[in-house]
Amino acid sequence: GIQVEQSPPDLILQEGANSTLRCNFSDSVNNLQWFHQNPWGQLINLFYIPSGTKQNGRLSATTVATERYSLLYISSSQTTDSGVYFCAVSGNRGSTLGRLYFGRGTQLTVWP
Amino acid sequence: GAVVSQHPSWVICKSGTSVKIECRSLDFQATTMFWYRQFPKQSLMLMATSNEGSKATYEQGVEKDKFLINHASLTLSTLTVTSAHPEDSSFYICSARSPWSGRTGSTDTQYFGPGTRLTVL
Numbered sequence: 001g002i003q004v005e006q007s008p009p010d011l012i013l014q015e016g017a018n019s020t021l022r023c024n025f026s027d028s029v030n031n032l033q034w035f036h037q038n039p040w041g042q043l044i045n046l047f048y049i050p051s052g053t054k055q056n057g058r059l060s061a062t063t064v065a066t067e068r069y070s071l072l073y074i075s076s077s078q079t080t081d082s083g084v085y086f087c088a089v090s091g092n093r094g095s096t097l098g099r100l101y102f103g104r105g106t107q108l109t110v111w112p
Numbered sequence: 113g114a115v116v117s118q119h120p121s122w123v124i125c126k127s128g129t130s131v132k133i134e135c136r137s138l139d140f141q142a143t144t145m146f147w148y149r150q151f152p153k154q155s156l157m158l159m160a161t162s163n164e165g166s167k168a169t170y171e172q173g174v175e176k177d178k179f180l181i182n183h184a185s186l187t188l189s190t191l192t193v194t195s196a197h198p199e200d201s202s203f204y205i206c207s208a209r210s211p212w213s214g215r216t217g218s219t220d221t222q223y224f225g226p227g228t229r230l231t232v233l
Contacts, residue, residue: 033221041150041205041227042224042226042227043205043224045224088156098161099146100146100158100207100222103155105155
């Protein structure tokens with residue numbers, strides 16, 4: 001399988017602060033997704049980003065596929081950003097095709 | 113687009129009973145659905161991959177006779193936890209692979225249901 005490591009495991013911020021979450025993966029990937037899991041457990045797609053850079057409002061993400069990492073940037077954080085952020089990848093060969101391998105997540109807490 | 117629902121959202125049952133969880137893709141057809149399990153404060157673990165019209169593929173260590181998966185149509189997959197025990201208590205989440213590339217540019221994107229919290233007494 002593919003190993004996915006996320007850092008930091010926990011992050012506590014004051015409202016308005018910026019943050020960077022990192023995802024390292026151990027093999028070539030053809031899919032990388034960032035998710036936000038809200039307190040009720042719902043996984044919300046943030047980005048599909050196997051390579052390159054994307055932005056959506058206060059969130060942006062960059063994946064450097066050749067160096068096997070992705071970054072999620074959260075700017076001007078709000079209390080509603082609290083929750084767990086997961087990175088998940090799928091490979092481009094054999095048994096790694098089509099299935100997602102999840103990291104352990106980053107627990108983000110934003111205080112007012 | 114690409115909405116996935118699950119039912120029920122939570123269930124409490126007695127030890128020894130069976131529980132069925134439904135996963136539906138509401139606005140697209142999904143040839144492949146996935147079932148995950150998540151324990152508190154942990155990541156998602158893939159249990160099985162469900163392909164419409166064929167047998168599910170289970171991950172190593174997942175008992176196929178205990179976790180029965182049926183993907184009878186392009187919009188519905190079910191997970192039945194048979195003879196449930198307290199150690200089966202967990203958060204079960206399904207996802208469906210969307211064939212629609214318009215939103216993300218890829219047909220490999222998975223969309224997740226809201227999850228089902230199972231508590232076995």
